[in-house]
Amino acid sequence: GAVVSQHPSWVICKSGTSVKIECRSLDFQATTMFWYRQFPKQSLMLMATSNEGSKATYEQGVEKDKFLINHASLTLSTLTVTSAHPEDSSFYICSASPLGRGIYEQYFGPGTRLTVT
């Protein structure tokens, strides 16, 4: 149990276009989902926290108009990179926290590699 999927696993897009990444909890409901960005050989950097039905909370320095997050249901959150540029190329990882108090784990998706040309 506790599987999180991401789609696509790998995407190439042209500079100036937008790309959407989906994060789904397959066998549990998640009130909260997290989006991370990871550069090679570096740690995970939290970009934003999304809660179902409400606006995402962005970390300082993360452009909310560039990285649009929608948490439409208890099993789906999406990250849209708008007007992508080569510097947005990175590995994006989502995680989800199961619904209910006392559950302290986050379950991670397999990540999405974004390359902007």
Next chain:
Amino acid sequence: AQTVTQSQPEMSVQEAETVTLSCTYDTSESDYYLFWYKQPPSRQMILVIRQEAYKQQNATENRFSVNFQKAAKSFSLKISDSQLGDAAMYFCAYRSAGEGSGSRLTFGEGTQLTVNP
């Protein structure tokens, strides 16, 4: 704000030997959780072990064990009988216990573990 520090960017160990990865953290909270995650080349984050701060007993999962020193704010990971499959980036992470499913993970910088045959 909480911080997590891993002072060993790289470590190596011979197959079948034991290795210890270090982690220290800073917090003013008394109730929290600590985790070790493994990220192999596939980049899928895998939970290795977790420790609740209120528990004095050190957590153990098969070949993996921790040395949790709450007063010293230290949380090291010991890997016994190292296997080639243990080669990965290891991240130490902190999570507050007070915010339920909305509580973020704070990661250390990571330690790249190499296992030599």
